[in-house]
Amino acid sequence: MTAVATKQLGHLDRLESESIHIMREVVAECERPVMLYSSGKDSAAMLHLAIKAFYPSKPPFPLLHVDTMWKFKEMIVFRDRRARETGMELLVHVNPQGIEMNIDPFVHGSKLHTEIMKTEALKQALDKWRFDAAFGGARRDEEKSRAKERILSFRTAQHRWDPKSQRPEFWRLYNSRKGPGESLRVFPLSNWTEADVWDYIARERIPVVPLYFAKVRPVVNRHGMLLMLDDERMKLHPGEVVEYKRVRFRTLGCYPLTGAIESAATTVGEIIAEMRDSRFSERQGRLIDHDGATSMEQKKQEGYF
Amino acid sequence: MHGVVVDSSPSRAPSAPPPIEKPILRFLTCGSVDDGKSTLIGRLLYDAGLAPDDLLVTLEKDSKKHGTQGDDLDFALLVDGLAAEREQGITIDVAYRYFATDQRKFIVADTPGHEQYTRNMATGASTAELAVLLVDARKGILEQTQRHSVIVSILGVRHVVVALNKMDLVGYAAETFNAIERDFRAFAEHLRFASITVVPLVAKDGDNVVNRSAHMDWYRGPTLLSHLESAAVGDASRIAPFRMPVQWVNRPSHDFRGFSGFIAGGNVQPGDIVRILPSGRDARVARIVTADGDLARAVSGQSVTLTLAADVDVSRGDVLASPVSPAKVGDRLHAKLLWLVREPLVLDKSYLLKLGTKLTPAFVKEATSHIKIETGLAEPLGEGGATLAFNEIGEVELWLDSPVACDRYIENRDTGGFILIDRVTNETVAVGMVQEATSTSRGANGLPESSYASMEGLPQPLARPWRHMPLRSLIKALSWRIPGSLVTFAVVFAFTKDAQISAAITATEILAKIALYYLHERLWTRLHIGFENNDAPPPPDEEGL
Ligand SMILES: Nc1nc2c(ncn2[C@@H]2O[C@H](COP(=O)(O)OP(=O)(O)OP(=O)(O)O)[C@@H](O)[C@H]2O)c(=O)[nH]1
Ligand SMILES: [Mg+2]
Numbered sequence: 001m002t003a004v005a006t007k008q009l010g011h012l013d014r015l016e017s018e019s020i021h022i023m024r025e026v027v028a029e030c031e032r033p034v035m036l037y038s039s040g041k042d043s044a045a046m047l048h049l050a051i052k053a054f055y056p057s058k059p060p061f062p063l064l065h066v067d068t069m070w071k072f073k074e075m076i077v078f079r080d081r082r083a084r085e086t087g088m089e090l091l092v093h094v095n096p097q098g099i100e101m102n103i104d105p106f107v108h109g110s111k112l113h114t115e116i117m118k119t120e121a122l123k124q125a126l127d128k129w130r131f132d133a134a135f136g137g138a139r140r141d142e143e144k145s146r147a148k149e150r151i152l153s154f155r156t157a158q159h160r161w162d163p164k165s166q167r168p169e170f171w172r173l174y175n176s177r178k179g180p181g182e183s184l185r186v187f188p189l190s191n192w193t194e195a196d197v198w199d200y201i202a203r204e205r206i207p208v209v210p211l212y213f214a215k216v217r218p219v220v221n222r223h224g225m226l227l228m229l230d231d232e233r234m235k236l237h238p239g240e241v242v243e244y245k246r247v248r249f250r251t252l253g254c255y256p257l258t259g260a261i262e263s264a265a266t267t268v269g270e271i272i273a274e275m276r277d278s279r280f281s282e283r284q285g286r287l288i289d290h291d292g293a294t295s296m297e298q299k300k301q302e303g304y305f
Numbered sequence: 306m307h308g309v310v311v312d313s314s315p316s317r318a319p320s321a322p323p324p325i326e327k328p329i330l331r332f333l334t335c336g337s338v339d340d341g342k343s344t345l346i347g348r349l350l351y352d353a354g355l356a357p358d359d360l361l362v363t364l365e366k367d368s369k370k371h372g373t374q375g376d377d378l379d380f381a382l383l384v385d386g387l388a389a390e391r392e393q394g395i396t397i398d399v400a401y402r403y404f405a406t407d408q409r410k411f412i413v414a415d416t417p418g419h420e421q422y423t424r425n426m427a428t429g430a431s432t433a434e435l436a437v438l439l440v441d442a443r444k445g446i447l448e449q450t451q452r453h454s455v456i457v458s459i460l461g462v463r464h465v466v467v468a469l470n471k472m473d474l475v476g477y478a479a480e481t482f483n484a485i486e487r488d489f490r491a492f493a494e495h496l497r498f499a500s501i502t503v504v505p506l507v508a509k510d511g512d513n514v515v516n517r518s519a520h521m522d523w524y525r526g527p528t529l530l531s532h533l534e535s536a537a538v539g540d541a542s543r544i545a546p547f548r549m550p551v552q553w554v555n556r557p558s559h560d561f562r563g564f565s566g567f568i569a570g571g572n573v574q575p576g577d578i579v580r581i582l583p584s585g586r587d588a589r590v591a592r593i594v595t596a597d598g599d600l601a602r603a604v605s606g607q608s609v610t611l612t613l614a615a616d617v618d619v620s621r622g623d624v625l626a627s628p629v630s631p632a633k634v635g636d637r638l639h640a641k642l643l644w645l646v647r648e649p650l651v652l653d654k655s656y657l658l659k660l661g662t663k664l665t666p667a668f669v670k671e672a673t674s675h676i677k678i679e680t681g682l683a684e685p686l687g688e689g690g691a692t693l694a695f696n697e698i699g700e701v702e703l704w705l706d707s708p709v710a711c712d713r714y715i716e717n718r719d720t721g722g723f724i725l726i727d728r729v730t731n732e733t734v735a736v737g738m739v740q741e742a743t744s745t746s747r748g749a750n751g752l753p754e755s756s757y758a759s760m761e762g763l764p765q766p767l768a769r770p771w772r773h774m775p776l777r778s779l780i781k782a783l784s785w786r787i788p789g790s791l792v793t794f795a796v797v798f799a800f801t802k803d804a805q806i807s808a809a810i811t812a813t814e815i816l817a818k819i820a821l822y823y824l825h826e827r828l829w830t831r832l833h834i835g836f837e838n839n840d841a842p843p844p845p846d847e848e849g850l
Contacts, residue, residue: 009604009606009607011329011410013606013607014329014606016608017567017606017607017608018608020567020608021552021567021608024552024553024565024566024608025552025662027553028552028553028621028662051596052595052596052597053565053608054553054555054565055594055595055596055610056555056557056561056563056594057555057556057557058557140401140403141402141403143386144383144384144386144400145386145387147384147386147400147401147402148386148387148398148399148400163387163389163397163398164387164389164397164398166398166425167732167733168424168425168427168428168645168733168736169428169733170427170428170431170722170724170733170736171431171432171718171719171722172567172719173659173660173661173722173723173724175659175724175726175731175733177657177726177731178731179731190401191401191403191412193403278357279357279358280357280358280359281357281359281360297386297387297388298388
């Protein structure tokens with residue numbers, strides 16, 4: 001055993017290796033894992049890691065998209081394209097009660113929309129297919145309550161998270177034991193930062209939704225946020241005008257809840273440069289995070305990812 | 306904000322990444338409750354210019370609502386992210402923060418000081434290379450400071466920075482600093498830290514955190530951040546012998562069978578022989594398969610898939626190891642244990658033990674000693690049912706239902722650390738560190754193996770047991786035979802004065818006795834007559850003939 005004794009693993013190599021290890025542990029120990037796939041950049045990186053983790057096999061789990069009916073159109077197109085290209089099975093779930101109630105974030109507000117179309121819908125989907133472990137692309141650097149969460153995060157049969165009594169987690173040893181009905185949320189990207197994800201997307205040439213790149217788009221300035229008119233369901237308030245601005249998105253979610261930023265970045269390299277100089281955090285453009293000082297934690301306790 | 310002028314902040318990373326990548330530093334903050342751990346991390350991020358503007362706006366609002374600092378910012382609120390933490394003003398669970406300066410990338414785990422949440426502190430310590438131990442200058446070394454020091458030490462964190470905080474409340478006095486430094490060094494004598502650095506600071510105001518204090522001219526050492534930026538911590542797993550716990554058998558089709566795992570020590574190349582443990586069979590590595598193509602070599606820290614040249618039985622829970630210094634196989638472990646839950650350890654109760662990728666039922670036969678928090682030293686317990694209570698540390702004898710391949714924890718964290726899981730509640734009830742593994746069924750797995758202590762250059766204190774190889778017996782026979790035969794020749798020649806007869810007799814004797822000695826030697830390697838304890842590995846060579 002001689003030769004290149006000095007090969008150093010880089011930062012991204014280590015992160016990649018850790019994420020792969022986490023996915024393999026969960027697949028080996030859980031009965032019905034699933035990967036939540038929103039088609040955002042974190043999902044894109046996570047799917048790429050899954051393909052690497054199980055190569056030459058296909059990742060032994062399906063993708064699940066919880067559709068709120070208010071996602072950007074381009075996200076849905078991209079989602080279906082990636083599922084086709086990778087050959088992964090894609091499950092889509094929409095909360096039927098939400099459709100019946102005709103939930104509209106412009107009318108009902110972000111809180112109710114998120115509760116019914118995301119949190120409730122996710123729980124329904126996990127119960128419907130009886131998944132006992134769900135991979136999610138959340139990172140600890142995103143938000144202060146996420147910073148507290150374990151890599152394997154235990155959920156009761158009611159999908160509740162108890163942040164005050166999490167299982168301790170040592171080294172690379174994960175305790176995936178659970179009782180009937182209980183489940184795990186698994187975060188293979190826990191230790192990645194936003195910059196790491198973009199560096200990795202650049203290095204591995206991972207395709208991402210075009211909404212991340214700057215382009216002239218129709219936007220409305222509402223409560224200090226630039227909302228993009230993605231379809232005719234968005235009605236202008238009195239006094240509002242549609243402007244055409246060169247914008248892009250730093251995170252993606254439901255279009256009525258996601259603010260665009262003005263930018264000229266049209267390549268991954270330019271996005272990285274812009275991000276490093278930014279004085280703002282990634283989730284600044286997310287409306288739902290600001291419903292209350294600890295609103296993310298509360299949503300998570302109720303079963304939100 | 307008083308006291309400190311923010312001059313040249315190291316600021317956020319520039320657009321162009323630095324040319325040489327410095328290894329990331331993983332550290333934790335620990336110490337007694339309210340000593341200022343979270344405040345320190347919040348202040349560090351703030352002074353280094355690493356807190357985004359929108360978070361600072363939120364911090365200002367939060368400080369007015371929950372803060373303990375009147376109109377000033379309460380930096381702890383940058384890290385104490387749970388509602389209960391903000392209400393109670395304490396940390397409950399670990400917060401992980403990621404930041405980078407021009408010099409280096411960091412992952413910090415801000416852990417709780419409250420004794421009730423010791424297990425969360427241990428969680429943060431298990432992956433750290435350096436500990437920042439907070440001490441309140443007014444209070445000095447408290448019991449909880451000692452407990453955290455001991456936990457950090459047994460988890461193998463080798464570098465400690467004592468952050469002597471709240472110097473503002475003791476008039477920035479050098480005497481206080483000197484006295485507490487003396488106390489800590491005396492206390493830590495047995496904890497085997499590779500380095501101890503003491504920094505006096507005021508976390509609240511930022512003195513000696515990122516910027517030098519204007520109040521402590523007498524202190525000539527580095528600020529906390531510059532010490533962290535330059536701290537050298539080694540990655541010992543790179544020089545450890547090859548280890549890969551098998552996570553998953555990769556079988557996409559009938560003609561591919563790969564073994565996926567994370568390399569937890571050493572390196573591997575196609576053509577290398579690996580030993581499959583516990584079974585003890587050897588096999589040659591055929592390929593190192595990754596989605597980016599086959600590798601010519603893989604190193605510690607990489608997740609890979611190996612294929613073997615022979616069709617051998619390998620499954621999850623097995624360890625592929627270097628045959629030169631394989632992992633130890635045993636079903637009895639002597640280990641250190643930190644008990645994590647309120648229900649005390651129950652002797653003889655069946656728990657699940659997870660070590661590497663192996664899960665097996667196990668029970669604690671006996672708790673042999675407690676580790677005293679005040680000294681860090683083990684104190685023997687008498688026979689008869691002593692157990693471990695919440696947050697206690699001790700040494701125990703574990704009996705496993707099936708053998709595991711493992712290393713001593715000080716040699717390899719990945720193959721030497723384990724957890725115990727309650728079979729009913731599924732809670733993680735204990736975290737353990739292997740000190741010694743032995744086997745009750747040597748006949749079955751047949752491998753009294755040596756282990757290998759290259760990790761962090763620690764000397765190997767154990768006598769190394771050896772396995773007798775046929776080649777070794779043969780060489781021994783030759784080295785004994787050659788001088789012996791020369792003597793035979795000389796003696797026969799002295800009697801007969803006939804070189805030809807002497808040569809013939811010598812030659813015959815050589816062949817006959819080499820064969821005889823070889824057979825004799827092989828026979829003796831199979832017998833254990835005269836060994837005191839059948840559990841112990843056989844001693845090295847016994848000189849004979
Ligand atoms: N005077 C003074 N007060 C400080 C200093 N650092 C922290 N404090 C105060 O000490 C209190 C406790 O600070 P925290 O940062 O929450 O302490 P902690 O160590 O994180 O506490 P736990 O995580 O609950 O163990 C707060 O009121 C801080 O404002 C300091 O340098 N000087
Ligand atoms: Mg704290």
